[in-house]
Each structure stands twice: as C-alpha cells, then as structure tokens.
Amino acid sequence: AGQDETVRDEAIRMIKSGRALQARELRGLKRDIALAKAAVEGTLDDRRRRAFRNAAARKARDKALAAADAWLDSLHALTEEVCTIAQLEEEDSSVHQIGRVEAVAPRAAELLKDLPDLVDPEFITASREGFNRGWSGTYSALQAIAKEKVYYKEHYGDGEPWQATYTFNSSLQWQLAWAFGYDDDSGTSSAVKRMREAGDTPLDVPVGVYGHKAPTVLEICAGAGGQAIGLEAAGFKHVGLVEVDKDAAATLRHNGKHWPVIEADLRDADLSQFVGIDLLAGGVPCQPFSQAGKRKGAADERDLFPKAMKLIRELKPKAVMLENVTGALQASNAMHRLRILARMAALGYDAEWRILSGPDFGLPQKRRRAILVGFRRGIMHRFSWPEPLAKKAPTVGEALYDLMAANGWAHVDEWKERANGYAPTIIGGSQKKGGIDLAQPKSRETWRELGVDPGHYAKAAPDRDAPRDHMPKLTLEMMARLQGFRDDWQLQGSNLQKFRQIANAFPPAMAQAVGLSILRALTGYKVDLEKEQKRLHRKSLNLKAVPNHVDPYPSDWDGEELAAG
Structure with missing residues (x-):
C-alpha cells in the first residue's frame, strides 16, 4: 500500500493473474519500473x-x-x-x-x-x-x-x-x-539497450518489441511441435528440440525445417552444449499424473521430471517452463509436486504452478493444463501469468464449419448451431492406447451434445446427402484444428501415430501466451497477446523455392509499366 502508484498497480495486476507475489519481489519491481522511467525521461x-x-x-x-x-x-x-x-x-x-x-x-x-x-x-x-x-x-x-x-x-x-x-x-x-x-x-532505445546489456531490465519501455536478440530455448519432449510453434511465435529461438518418438521427430523436421531436431531418449541425450540457455521448456510425459491412467505418479517409469530437474541443475537456464496435465496439481500428487518446487528452490529458482484453460486463449476446447514456470533468483518479480483474451474463443461449430462443409453437407448450418460449445479435452496420446478414440466415458455425452460421434475417426467430412440427424466423427484435420495447429501443419506417421501426436500436444496458443509472459520477465518487453496471436497462423516463406531476383525493368526504363510478358 505504501508503494508508488505504478508499482502498486503492477503488483496488483500480478496478483490478479494468479501470482503468489512475495513481499521481497516488490524491491525488484520498484527498481525495474524506475529504470524504465529513467530510460524514457533521459x-x-x-x-x-x-x-x-x-x-x-x-x-x-x-x-x-x-x-x-x-x-x-x-x-x-x-x-x-x-x-x-x-x-x-x-x-x-x-x-x-x-x-x-x-x-x-x-x-x-x-x-x-x-x-x-x-x-x-x-x-x-x-x-x-x-x-x-x-x-x-x-x-x-x-x-x-x-x-x-x-x-x-x-x-x-x-x-x-x-x-x-x-x-x-x-x-x-x-x-x-x-x-x-x-x-x-542518449535516446530511449539506446538507453534501454545499454541497460539490458548491463543486466538491468526496465519494464514495458515503449521501444521496438523485437529489437532485442531473440532468447534461446531448448525444448524437451517436443512432440509434434505445438509448444514449439507457440514459443517461436512468442519470439524465442530454438537451439534444440529433443523428441524420442520417430514419427513426432519426423513431423518436427518436415514442418520446421529450420529447427535443430534431436531424435533421442531424453534420459540418454547429452545436452551439455546448451549450458546457459535462456529457457528450458517441455511437456514432460503426463501419463504419471493423468486421472485417466493408473495414477502411479512418481513411481511411473515414464516420469521424466527427475531428468528435467537434473537438466536444470546442469544447464542453468534463466527460465523453466514445464507443462503437464491438471492431475499434477491433484491432492494425491501433492508430495511429488512439492518435492519439485523444493528441488527447484534448492537449485536457486523461484517457481510456481498454475492451471490454464484453453478457451481463455482462443482454443475451442476445454483443455486445461498445469504449467510450472520458474526463474533464476532476481527475475520472478517481472513475471505475471498470461491474462485471458478479451475476445471469446470460437465454438466447435465455428472452428470446424468449413472443414465439416468441405463435401457440401446440406445440413452443416444446423450442425454448426448444435455444436455451439467447447469441445472436451482430446485425450489418447499414450503409446499404450491401441486405437483412435476421442474420449473417456464421462466426456462422451458432451461430445454427443455437440453433435460429434467420439468413437474412432472419419477419413472425410460428411457427404452432401448425409441426413439432418447425422452425428459425424471428426477427421484428424479437425482434431488438429481443435488443438490449434495450422491447417498446413503436416503430421507424419500412421493415422494412429498422428492421433497420438495431436492428443499429446500443448496447444500453440497456450504455449505462446505463457511464452510471451516469460519473454517479458527475461527482457522487459510487454507484448499485446491479442495482436501477437496472428503470428501463430503465419506460414513461413519457402525462400529456396523463390527464383533469384531479376530486375524486370531495363536501365533506361522511362517509368511506364512494361507490357505483360
């Protein structure tokens, strides 16, 4: 209450975002806001x-x-x-x-x-x-x-x-x-640059957002690239993406040709070359904490959190982001969760868990993920959890309308009205799952209320003559869109493997939202998430396919357009 108004407002905003703001963090917050004021005012x-x-x-x-x-x-x-x-x-x-x-x-x-x-x-x-x-x-x-x-x-x-x-x-x-x-x-931009080079981070200075050197990220358990898409759109540069599954690794290579994919078991990979990276991120296997599995927790052989903690100790990243299912925050996993926080504290990191919901960030799916974010001491005071978008997320009907109408289904408009809600969480990413099935028994009824048959999958959209009461299955393309993948994102492997990659994915929109909040903590740059979501859907230019530039105008061109051809 005794702080400057700017500091107080920022602290209240952080608490509203879900931060457990420590009193000692106010000192750092006050300093960084003062630096920003000094930079702007000269x-x-x-x-x-x-x-x-x-x-x-x-x-x-x-x-x-x-x-x-x-x-x-x-x-x-x-x-x-x-x-x-x-x-x-x-x-x-x-x-x-x-x-x-x-x-x-x-x-x-x-x-x-x-x-x-x-x-x-x-x-x-x-x-x-x-x-x-x-x-x-x-x-x-x-x-x-x-x-x-x-x-x-x-x-x-x-x-x-x-x-x-x-x-x-x-x-x-x-x-x-x-x-x-x-x-x-002594201009603002130069002043801010000098401060950053000296290790100081003024907050929210109005200079070019991407005028800084892109922070580096090493991603573990990268899957089909959902998190990678989001972090790249947030402004991070990947120095490595570790993935053990050959089909998921092939998906990463096919779509992100500039990404350095490391196809290896995380438990055996030598990642010592990445000491000092800005961000260590990943979706460590979620099955140990899933409410749908056998709930072995820390006893599950697929639990890679111990390996992640070892990497934090060895690589000493400035920031950490680990994503998991909400079961990680259930009471039954409380001891394991607290051990992780205690281990990070012993390594010199401030860390917090938070559950984020897909519709808050534009996803037409009630996907909720538990996110662990941590920073080396002296940075956490600049971190706020991302705020939900002001614009309401599209419904299943709005998101899938064009794909469902691809074959001219006469009753697609009626289906769109029925699918006026958000999809349940798409599950089924475990390699132990033998078929393609969208839901557990308790969510099947929700799918049916949306006009979707959750059993198995469809190879194509409904035909033109499909009846009014037809309950279509989703194609893999439809599932991928519900997860937030771009339509041009080409999954590799069998249909079952493609489904597993989709179901395992951390939606790009959610990854971008958290990534932008981490970016602000690392660099001081605050980015408008509403505007930056557009970056998720930009397609990369294939410059190799573009012929070398040839000037179409001769040196004596008089300013008139040349004739066609």
Whole structure:
C-alpha cells in the first residue's frame, strides 16, 4: 500500500493473474519500473556512480564512501574542464588549448594515483561497456590526459604531399562523462539497450518489441511441435528440440525445417552444449499424473521430471517452463509436486504452478493444463501469468464449419448451431492406447451434445446427402484444428501415430501466451497477446523455392509499366 502508484498497480495486476507475489519481489519491481522511467525521461544513469561507491565500500569500509565521493567530485570537476576544452577546440580548431591541457594533466595523474587505494583493479577492468566505455574507458581517458596525449594527427588533401593537422580527441569527454550517466547516444532505445546489456531490465519501455536478440530455448519432449510453434511465435529461438518418438521427430523436421531436431531418449541425450540457455521448456510425459491412467505418479517409469530437474541443475537456464496435465496439481500428487518446487528452490529458482484453460486463449476446447514456470533468483518479480483474451474463443461449430462443409453437407448450418460449445479435452496420446478414440466415458455425452460421434475417426467430412440427424466423427484435420495447429501443419506417421501426436500436444496458443509472459520477465518487453496471436497462423516463406531476383525493368526504363510478358 505504501508503494508508488505504478508499482502498486503492477503488483496488483500480478496478483490478479494468479501470482503468489512475495513481499521481497516488490524491491525488484520498484527498481525495474524506475529504470524504465529513467530510460524514457533521459534521467542520468546514477548506477555507475553507485557502483563505484559500492566497490570502494567492499575494499575498505572505514571512511571509504567519503573518500570515494571526494574522488568522484574531483573527477566531475576534471570532466567539466575537459568538456570546456572540447568546446573551445570545436569553436576554433586553429587555436589549440595547450595551456588548459597542461593544467589538467596533473589533476588526472592525481586521480590515477589515488584510484588503487579506493577500488580493486578488477572492478575497473571488468566494467567494459561497448567501444571504450565503462570504468575501463574512464581509466584510459585519465591516462591519456595525464600524459597530455589528447590530440591525434590527421591528413587531408587530394594531392601529394598531404596536409597534416592535429585534432582534439573529443571522445575523451564522453569516456569521462560516462561515469556520471552521460552517453553520446542518449535516446530511449539506446538507453534501454545499454541497460539490458548491463543486466538491468526496465519494464514495458515503449521501444521496438523485437529489437532485442531473440532468447534461446531448448525444448524437451517436443512432440509434434505445438509448444514449439507457440514459443517461436512468442519470439524465442530454438537451439534444440529433443523428441524420442520417430514419427513426432519426423513431423518436427518436415514442418520446421529450420529447427535443430534431436531424435533421442531424453534420459540418454547429452545436452551439455546448451549450458546457459535462456529457457528450458517441455511437456514432460503426463501419463504419471493423468486421472485417466493408473495414477502411479512418481513411481511411473515414464516420469521424466527427475531428468528435467537434473537438466536444470546442469544447464542453468534463466527460465523453466514445464507443462503437464491438471492431475499434477491433484491432492494425491501433492508430495511429488512439492518435492519439485523444493528441488527447484534448492537449485536457486523461484517457481510456481498454475492451471490454464484453453478457451481463455482462443482454443475451442476445454483443455486445461498445469504449467510450472520458474526463474533464476532476481527475475520472478517481472513475471505475471498470461491474462485471458478479451475476445471469446470460437465454438466447435465455428472452428470446424468449413472443414465439416468441405463435401457440401446440406445440413452443416444446423450442425454448426448444435455444436455451439467447447469441445472436451482430446485425450489418447499414450503409446499404450491401441486405437483412435476421442474420449473417456464421462466426456462422451458432451461430445454427443455437440453433435460429434467420439468413437474412432472419419477419413472425410460428411457427404452432401448425409441426413439432418447425422452425428459425424471428426477427421484428424479437425482434431488438429481443435488443438490449434495450422491447417498446413503436416503430421507424419500412421493415422494412429498422428492421433497420438495431436492428443499429446500443448496447444500453440497456450504455449505462446505463457511464452510471451516469460519473454517479458527475461527482457522487459510487454507484448499485446491479442495482436501477437496472428503470428501463430503465419506460414513461413519457402525462400529456396523463390527464383533469384531479376530486375524486370531495363536501365533506361522511362517509368511506364512494361507490357505483360
């Protein structure tokens, strides 16, 4: 309640999203919002001065801050004088300010002499930022001024011999002024970029959303690519997709030709090359927690959560996203769930579970998934669970209308009105399941109320002459659309294997929603989910199929269109 209004509103929004916001996270939230304000308003970057004072305090606590402040004040006075020299040189370059340069040289030498008593050398050398910036750049500028090496020789002229002139090195003023928060490029975009490079993350700064380097993601148990589609649409770059099933791996390769697919058993795969990735994501096998199975939980040999925890320890990702069925949050699995949270805490991660629902993110299916999201310490305060879309999700009838009408079924409009609701969760992804069947007994009636026969599947849409009371089965294409796959996503393998891939999938729309929230926590960029959902349905350009560009207009073209052909 005592926070700034902006911080308070953000904290309340996070709690509304389902976050269990920790009181200590408010400090980080307050800092990141202040950084954003400083970047937009062009406020001087005081972190550099504070960093120097902190380094001095670490080296010698007794009177260290007073000595550091005195040194910084002397540096500030020297910087003002150097700026004056630069200005005078700019106004009349034919009259060099030799006397002024000679006067400031001893002051620079004195600052250099006192510096080792204030901070450790490692502080100076480790703070390099960009070209000749950072405390190391300030140190280099002091060295040049102390030696009176402030001019450089330039040659000009077209003939021989060239004429020579001496020019004042104006970059010295920027190297000194850097210590006090000044930069030669002080625009919002540049300020934000420098903050990010320094490890600071201002929140929601209005600069280009995709102006940052795409965060990397390693995806495990990648399946048919539902999660991969969503994370890529959110702005992540895949460095690897691990999948043991040969048909699912073939689906990944066929549709995502740019994806580095690793066909291997996760328990045997060597993934050490991915140390330091931004995000470790995956839909670890959900059967151990499924209410439809034998509910062996952690005793199930298909439980890959222990392997996922081992990967977190070895790869040290900045963020983790693991998806599972809602049974993972049932009381019967409480101990296993809490062990996972405790293990992540021991590894240095803040983590939370949350159940998300498909219709909240545009899916015409009541699919609910349990999501575990975690971050290395110091990041979680920027994470909010994704908010439901304002636009209502399409019904089964609206989503499948064109596919159901493909063969001209005369009564398709009546079927659409009957299918005026959301589909039950499509299940059946287990390799132990022997046939294609949409539902368990308790959801069969819901399917029938929607005008869908849940038993087996259809190879095609109803014929034109199908009767009014016909209850069609769904084709595999219809099932894939209910899961949110693009129509051009081509599944590989037998029809049974295609069905298993569909039923196992984490819907792209849900993956994108969580991915965008993780992106914001990692980079500070907040993205409008309503607009970005369009990226899910963009088809990739096959540039290899496009012939090399040939200019259709000759060099003497007079501006009129060429004749056809």
